[in-house]
Amino acid sequence: MTDPLKLASEFPAADYASWRQLAESGLKGASFDKKLVTRMLDGFAMQPLYTNDDQDDAARLIHQILCAAVDAEDAASGWDIRQLHAYPDPKSVNAAILDDLENGATSVLLRLDAAARAGAGITSGDVGIDGIAIHCLADLDCALDDVYTNLATIAMDAGAAAIPTAALLAARLEKDAENSADADDDFASDAAPAFNIDPIGTLAATGCLPVSADDAIQQAADIAADLIDRFPHATAITVNGAPFYNAGATDGQELACLLAGGVTYLRALTNTGMMIDQAAGAIAFNVAVGTDFFAGIAKLRALRLMWSRVLSASGVDDATITINAVSAEMALSKVDPWVNMLRTTVTSFAAGLGGADSVICLPYDHLIGLPDGFARRIARNTQLILQEESNVHRVIDPAGGSWFIENLTRELASNAWGRFQSLEAKGGIIKALADGSLQKEISEIWQTRESRVATRRDPLTGVSEFPNITEAKVTCDTPDLATIRKEAKARQTGFKDVIGISLEGLITAAKSGATIAQMYEALYGKAAGITIDPLPTHRLSESFETLRDRADAHKASTSKFPQIFLANLGPVAKHTARAMFARNFFEGGGIEAITNNGFADASEAAKAFGESGAKIAVICGSDPQYADMAADVAKALKQAGANRIYLAGHPGDAKADYEAAGIDDFIFIGADVLAICETALSHLGVK
Incomplete structure (x- = not known):
């Protein structure tokens, strides 16, 4: 009879080798080390799975x-x-x-x-x-x-x-x-x-x-x-x-x-x-x-x-x-x-x-x-x-x-x-x-x-991923510094005695009304x-926030965000994935995406672009659509006044042909979002 307290006793014992085999089959030829092993910034690697065999005496x-x-x-x-x-x-x-x-x-x-x-x-x-x-x-x-x-x-x-x-x-x-x-x-x-x-x-x-x-x-x-x-x-x-x-x-x-x-x-x-x-x-x-x-x-x-x-x-x-x-x-x-x-x-x-x-x-x-x-x-x-x-x-x-x-x-x-x-x-x-x-x-x-x-290898929610450029700003209290300083001066006693630099002397002076500045002077003269050169204080979001500040300032002076036109190809089912990717990509830099339900041909896309008032466009669609339409759409957008055109997706072997048709750059997973958005803002005339 099977012991009822021995969980999963009816199943064969699992081991690392069998798990590794299943994991590699699921990767379909991709590298196990590149996909599942985490390289820490400190230089060592962390495996996706550990067992008791990985524990040495020290651990x-x-x-x-x-x-x-x-x-x-x-x-x-x-x-x-x-x-x-x-x-x-x-x-x-x-x-x-x-x-x-x-x-x-x-x-x-x-x-x-x-x-x-x-x-x-x-x-x-x-x-x-x-x-x-x-x-x-x-x-x-x-x-x-x-x-x-x-x-x-x-x-x-x-x-x-x-x-x-x-x-x-x-x-x-x-x-x-x-x-x-x-x-x-x-x-x-x-x-x-x-x-x-x-x-x-x-x-x-x-x-x-x-x-x-x-x-x-x-x-x-x-x-x-x-x-x-x-x-x-x-x-x-x-x-x-x-x-x-x-x-x-x-x-x-x-x-x-x-x-x-x-x-x-x-x-x-x-x-x-x-x-x-x-x-x-x-x-x-x-x-x-x-x-x-x-x-x-x-x-x-x-x-x-x-x-x-x-x-x-x-x-x-x-x-x-x-x-x-x-x-x-x-x-x-x-x-x-x-x-x-x-x-x-x-x-x-x-x-x-x-x-x-x-x-x-x-x-x-x-x-x-x-x-x-x-x-x-x-x-x-x-x-x-x-x-x-x-x-x-x-x-x-x-x-x-x-x-x-x-x-x-x-x-x-x-x-x-x-x-x-x-x-x-x-x-x-x-x-x-x-x-x-x-x-x-x-x-x-x-x-x-x-x-x-x-490159969004380390994504920041609300910053580099899923940004909301129209969010209501959080405001904080602004203190009345003039009144605070006046009251602070009134609390001081005008202490003028000699201050001893031992702890006892400092405490005695503090009780008699000595200020921090007076004790500081007594201690250090x-x-x-x-x-030395101090350590700077950084935030992971700071570079994206710099771009957002530029875009916000532009909106404050022109009443609208800098904009990019999404030249969506074909029906929604064909272009929506890359259109959403492009919108997310550029709004991380504070650039508003003008979207639509898609265009059947280059002339429709160019006409809508001209009516939008935008200066930059990004072509969004599937790879088969790109093979059939991307070059014609790019040429039509250039003729309609686009001063810069992007294509959403990795160009692969077709990069030279796309560039010859007028596509200036490409956005894809792993691309430098900051550099591309900064360039786009400059082409949009955002100071």
Whole structure:
């Protein structure tokens, strides 16, 4: 009798060889390696199918190692739902923070404005630009009014002014402790702020530091050690991988940079006298997660695996790690921003499954302007649904045991470890940034990404695929900067005392009304800093959006989009596939397609083209129709005034004949959409 619990026992056992045979027969002569094997940007290949035979001893240990590096109690409670706030007005930020915390968010990240991040004063023209106008403790108090800072993690993004900002936050936390309603409450032991001091990330992103890199790192370590003494559960140092990934880096490159930065900070912290395990606990890693779902999971698992190896080699038994994940800006788009909801769902899901301790799901309109309550709500609820309805956080390392993900984790970790060793052998990450070699390496990868996007090998929904050029534009709030700056000036106390440069001295000054700019001046004065070429911030959609901007500007001045005429051949059934392809192709560049039900001959097509007012045409039909009609239609369109003619489909051996008939270019799967659309816009006179 067949065992009823042995599923599919009546069927013959499957093996890889038989599966491979079936797969190759289905390919009908096409190359298995070209069609089914994925070449990752990091240089290794991923197979379409893995079995237990692909698991070596190292891969089998990954899940075990990762489980040992996770606190089961913390995992069961779910990751931290962290919300980014960057509205210029601290009062508006306070209302938004309270709304977020009351409706599912568990922590917040406060991004200071460009003036504060650069250590500039309240008179700077950058006050209120790209962040919150927080320049003194009164500003921070305004933003955090009624926020229980011992219950919700407060994280800061302050760039080069991270240390003065850390003093502000520490001063606020100490004030909260003094005002605690429960006299027996040990506030400092409950608070878990994220001070996010990161001179390496600041140097990479902005290209400058107020002091030398070595001095900045050691100063960060000294302050971090004092912060951890005051707030044992804090993370003082952050290693930020986002500047590298958003510049175009591969997952392996970002991981190598994260590891190199982590080791650099670990050395600096132990140089202050901190124990190695305490130093490791003071460091957090900020990882940018893109829309490659499985790669995102594997990236976080690989980071945990590699950091565990670093700490194990350093003599740390408890190899835990704090990972903060954020939706990668590189993956988001300005056009059709509603698709960003899907993208950030993928990034948040991958981060959660990969084991992130906190996740920032960027609002769908993040690239357009300041998000409103609806955008923040969707960002919160994306994670709440993943946690409360999908329960993805209730399993430690839920991806463990998947042969595919275990192999992807192993390959990615191995690749990144090799890159990390190369960075270390060349003098470390600071030297690689200073001599420009790291920027050059990442730039080369970005060029590869651009090429893949341009040819739609990596399609972008709503951008290069299925664009909607008539979509209603998403608008965001425009803050009243004049009023915000006036109120910010009114909150300042006119502090003029001497500021000590120890953490104690900075906190004392902050409590007395010192501004970030004053503490920045006290810390750095006129010290000789460092300047390098910063990493650029890229987005996969940026080149398409440039074309769309040109087309939108043309419409604004002429009341209509630049247009291309579809010379459809024959009945709808014959031409519809390539007509839809052509429309999709050119509207990716902002060019509106004038369509029709098809033409029986060249004269009909030419007549309709002339009446349309278009200057460019694309012939759409089937291959047999092209053989019979394409040349005549092209000649007729030229006579009707077409200054450029395209044919939808690969020309094959007939290319020379088509060109002789007047066809200028061809659009097909794999063609460079960006280059062709840019040329078309130029022929249409679009500036």
